[in-house]
Amino acid sequence: MHRPVGSSLPRVDGVAKVTGRARYLDDLDAPGAWHGATVRSNVAHGRLVGFDRDPSVDWSQVVIATAADIPGKNAIALIEDDQPALVPVGGITMHHDEALALIAAPTRALAFAAMRAMKPKIEPLPAIFTVEDSLATKQLLYGADNVFKQFLIRKGHASDAEFEAAIARATHVIDERYYTSPQEQMYIEPQAMMAEWADDGRCYIVGSMQCPYYVHKAMKVLLGCDGDGVVITQSVTGGGFGGKEEYPSMLAAHVAVLAKRAGRAVKMTYDRDEDLAATTKRHPAWTHHRLAVDAAGEIVAIDVDCVMDGGAYLTLSPVVLSRGVLHAAGPYRCPVVRVRGRVVATNHPPHGAFRGFGAPQTTFPYERQIQKLARLRGEDPLELRKRLALRSGDTTATGQLLGFSVGTDEVLGAIEARLGPKPVSTDRKKRGRGFAFYFHGAGFTGSGEQRLAGKCTLAALPDGRFEVRSSSTDIGQGALTIFTQIAAQGLGVDPERICVIEPKTSLVPDSGPTVASRTCMVVGGLVEKCALELRDHLAANDGVLEVTKQYEPPPGISFDDATYTGSAYPVYGWAACLVDVAVDVDTFEVAIERCVHAVDVGKAINPMIVKGQIEGGTLQALGWALLENVIYKDGKVANATMTNCIVPTFADCPELETITVEVPYPFGPSGAKGVGEIPMDGPAAAVANAVEDALGVACDSLPISPESLQRSLS
Amino acid sequence: MKLELTVNGEARDADVNPWKRLLDVLRDDLRLTGTKEGCGEGECGACTVLLDGEVANSCMVAAGQCHGRTVTTVEGLATGDVLNAVQRALLRCGGAQCGICTPGIAVCASHVVEHKLLESDDPRARVRELLAGNICRCTGYQLIVDAVIEAARELS
Numbered sequence: 001m002h003r004p005v006g007s008s009l010p011r012v013d014g015v016a017k018v019t020g021r022a023r024y025l026d027d028l029d030a031p032g033a034w035h036g037a038t039v040r041s042n043v044a045h046g047r048l049v050g051f052d053r054d055p056s057v058d059w060s061q062v063v064i065a066t067a068a069d070i071p072g073k074n075a076i077a078l079i080e081d082d083q084p085a086l087v088p089v090g091g092i093t094m095h096h097d098e099a100l101a102l103i104a105a106p107t108r109a110l111a112f113a114a115m116r117a118m119k120p121k122i123e124p125l126p127a128i129f130t131v132e133d134s135l136a137t138k139q140l141l142y143g144a145d146n147v148f149k150q151f152l153i154r155k156g157h158a159s160d161a162e163f164e165a166a167i168a169r170a171t172h173v174i175d176e177r178y179y180t181s182p183q184e185q186m187y188i189e190p191q192a193m194m195a196e197w198a199d200d201g202r203c204y205i206v207g208s209m210q211c212p213y214y215v216h217k218a219m220k221v222l223l224g225c226d227g228d229g230v231v232i233t234q235s236v237t238g239g240g241f242g243g244k245e246e247y248p249s250m251l252a253a254h255v256a257v258l259a260k261r262a263g264r265a266v267k268m269t270y271d272r273d274e275d276l277a278a279t280t281k282r283h284p285a286w287t288h289h290r291l292a293v294d295a296a297g298e299i300v301a302i303d304v305d306c307v308m309d310g311g312a313y314l315t316l317s318p319v320v321l322s323r324g325v326l327h328a329a330g331p332y333r334c335p336v337v338r339v340r341g342r343v344v345a346t347n348h349p350p351h352g353a354f355r356g357f358g359a360p361q362t363t364f365p366y367e368r369q370i371q372k373l374a375r376l377r378g379e380d381p382l383e384l385r386k387r388l389a390l391r392s393g394d395t396t397a398t399g400q401l402l403g404f405s406v407g408t409d410e411v412l413g414a415i416e417a418r419l420g421p422k423p424v425s426t427d428r429k430k431r432g433r434g435f436a437f438y439f440h441g442a443g444f445t446g447s448g449e450q451r452l453a454g455k456c457t458l459a460a461l462p463d464g465r466f467e468v469r470s471s472s473t474d475i476g477q478g479a480l481t482i483f484t485q486i487a488a489q490g491l492g493v494d495p496e497r498i499c500v501i502e503p504k505t506s507l508v509p510d511s512g513p514t515v516a517s518r519t520c521m522v523v524g525g526l527v528e529k530c531a532l533e534l535r536d537h538l539a540a541n542d543g544v545l546e547v548t549k550q551y552e553p554p555p556g557i558s559f560d561d562a563t564y565t566g567s568a569y570p571v572y573g574w575a576a577c578l579v580d581v582a583v584d585v586d587t588f589e590v591a592i593e594r595c596v597h598a599v600d601v602g603k604a605i606n607p608m609i610v611k612g613q614i615e616g617g618t619l620q621a622l623g624w625a626l627l628e629n630v631i632y633k634d635g636k637v638a639n640a641t642m643t644n645c646i647v648p649t650f651a652d653c654p655e656l657e658t659i660t661v662e663v664p665y666p667f668g669p670s671g672a673k674g675v676g677e678i679p680m681d682g683p684a685a686a687v688a689n690a691v692e693d694a695l696g697v698a699c700d701s702l703p704i705s706p707e708s709l710q711r712s713l714s
Numbered sequence: 715m716k717l718e719l720t721v722n723g724e725a726r727d728a729d730v731n732p733w734k735r736l737l738d739v740l741r742d743d744l745r746l747t748g749t750k751e752g753c754g755e756g757e758c759g760a761c762t763v764l765l766d767g768e769v770a771n772s773c774m775v776a777a778g779q780c781h782g783r784t785v786t787t788v789e790g791l792a793t794g795d796v797l798n799a800v801q802r803a804l805l806r807c808g809g810a811q812c813g814i815c816t817p818g819i820a821v822c823a824s825h826v827v828e829h830k831l832l833e834s835d836d837p838r839a840r841v842r843e844l845l846a847g848n849i850c851r852c853t854g855y856q857l858i859v860d861a862v863i864e865a866a867r868e869l870s
Binding site: 008010011013014015016017018019020021022023024026027185186187188189190236237238239240241271272475476477478608609611612614615616617618619620641642643647649650651653655656658 | 741746747748749750751752753754755757758760787788789791792797801804805806807808810811812813814815816817820838841842843845846847848849850851852853854855856857858859
């Protein structure tokens with residue numbers, strides 16, 4: 001193939017997937033492996049006193065592991081070490097369905113039967129389930145004030161008094177409150193992991209995951225070993241969407257401890273209900289937004305105060321909140337901005353990473369506010385966005401001067417070109433149209449990529465093929481295929497000569513986690529650099545057959561973590577969305593009749609894969625808007641089955657019109673930047689704006705269910 | 715019980731509890747791991763097989779119900795290394811991403827196109843109706859619908 005980059009090469013792992021030959025964790029042959037099960041907390045907060053074991057089970061047939069069996073530190077090391085792998089007897093369980101003990105048995109049925117027969121004895125403690133109770137410290141769950149993390153961004157003012165003075169000078173202030181609901185990732189392959197201790201004393205762990213080196217880091221602490229003592233391998237992974245970013249370290253801990261106790265390989269595959277009850281979800285968020293404009297309709301000040309429910313442990317909440325606050329002012333010009341964000345502890349299961357990572361929670365409020373501004377002024381909502389949008393030469397809320405790769409006019413223009421006739425209401429169907437415009441920083445925040453210093457290796461093999469070694473995982477998003485294309489292009493060889501090896505920590509360098517819309521842009525960029533350099537070595541015939549590259553930031557990128565000012569991201573993706581809805585006046589059911597989504601990705605390495613990324617993210621956002629939800633009752637997930645924790649089916653989904661826009665990023669591979677997360681950010685607001693256009697009622701809380709519309713209208 | 719059934723054209727047997735799920739018989743006893751478990755309650759369709767030529771969720775069928783019957787799994791769609799029209803179209807159109815739902819979708823869609831069930835004024839809407847029992851979380855369905863339409867066109 002002459003130019004692999006830019007072609008819709010079929011997935012390199014595609015044949016294995018369409019024939020059923022791809023081996024996910026639960027498909028792997030594991031002769032003699034036992035099966036693991038997890039005994040979980042049945043209260044949201046309490047002291048674990050011990051366990052009652054039902055004598056109907058032959059306990060000699062199973063192996064039990066508790067916190068006392070953990071060789072190293074009883075903690076899932078991530079940002080902090082506050083979350084235990086297993087609550088010790090005498091310790092405090094902080095949320096419903098927290099892991100207390102583990103069981104391994106020769107069959108999965110026996111392991112689960114024993115698990116059900118091992119009843120924890122817990123003395124309940126008062127629990128808190130609302131952010132208000134958390135902020136009021138009705139129970140102290142974390143630190144001195146229950147606040148896991150807070151941020152304050154100030155632009156164009158030095159004090160709250162100065163800020164309020166700017167608000168007071170405005171002609172209009174749109175002062176509103178918004179709620180976005182928790183959301184389940186609903187990867188179709190449940191969490192799964194297997195461990196075995198080999199004769200060499202090392203623990204080998206394989207499983208469904210996004211970030212092998214996150215698991216590696218956590219296992220070094222938990223097992224009390226050095227980096228050589230544990231080897232982590234990603235198996236073919238059936239979806240992640242953030243849900244397999246941090247939680248797999250928990251499963252890895254459990255199978256490693258069980259395998260040590262059992263003296264054999266132990267495999268653990270969650271049931272769907274267990275996965276839904278125990279693993280992380282998108283943080284629910286409450287946002288107070290004030291949008292202040294002058295008589296000419298220019299934005300003069302933006303004030304955002306966002307509070308997220310972090311759940312029982314810190315996990316990744318600080319970085320989710322960080323991304324949330326950094327996107328909270330939106331892609332609009334504004335001289336005076338104040339953004340406050342707090343994420344607090346409750347006795348819910350920990351909330352965590354999910355595609356968009358805090359940005360969808362803050363995008364929904366600002367795009368509702370822009371809609372309200374358009375209504376207030378009687379201005380066309382698309383024209384208003386064009387008038388106020390950030391462009392090259394403008395500065396963001398953190399004072400970042402935008403230069404290259406700002407796709408504002410391209411994405412808004414693409415939507416404008418596809419407007420089509422405005423939907424018309426009938427007696428039975430009220431129709432409306434909504435827009436949204438948003439941006440999403442690609443890669444880690446601030447100086448994160450420099451600190452991470454991700455690496456990638458490309459080697460020429462004796463048989464004429466080339467091997468890409470990176471810890472970036474293919475979780476369905478196409479990493480294997482685009483790395484193949486980028487390497488082939490750089491080397492000037494056919495893609496069939498490229499192989500991307502499995503992410504196994506003993507074989508690949510740490511390229512950083514597979515998150516943050518960074519795999520193509522950052523790690524793909526390293527693949528490109530390796531390929532170009534290796535090609536030169538081969539041409540010079542200088543004997544160099546292997547090149548490793550480490551991430552270097554583009555020039556002029558700096559961010560001050562103390563003041564939250566500067567270049568929050570090296571570059572942003574830009575997107576605009578149009579949604580037409582029809583609301584049934586009897587049932588209040590909302591049908592999406594059109595969804596047009598234009599996304600600026602810099603350069604589509606593989607246009608078909610990019611389209612699939614955009615459309616998948618779009619539907620997750622439409623589902624979040626209308627029908628997905630996680631319902632907690634006394635801290636327990638009340639809808640922990642796929643029957644009532646629903647996601648859109650083929651029949652719920654409209655035809656999606658996708659426009660891939662390419663405004664190149666000079667420092668990305670062939671101009672590529674991020675694509676994974678941005679399609680999740682805005683469509684929910686476009687839906688809410690369309691429903692408001694149809695019915696004339698504000699939709700400021702998610703999901704926009706028939707019940708919520710009925711309440712609004714009555 | 716001694717379960718006898720025909721799987722992908724071959725006579726197979728297994729000594730199983732009659733209450734064992736067909737899904738587990740296929741995966742554990744016959745080592746046909748292409749059929750996946752996503753939910754275990756008949757919602758996601760990852761375990762879709764054809765049972766006597768009809769689409770079924772194999773997590774909802776007991777072994778005892780399958781004696782003497784014919785099962786087609788994803789492993790039975792291709793002829794040797796030659797993919798069937800739906801598999802080829804899924805590959806060409808980008809209808810598989812993480813791939814965990816793909817076996818179920820390939821089985822259901824193959825049934826749909828081979829029986830020409832899409833003939834209607836709006837074949838795309840028919841695809842959406844007929845595949846509504848198969849959940850995919852990656853694609854937004856658009857490229858899968860494209861693939862099924864292409865496969866149907868190829869076979870017509």
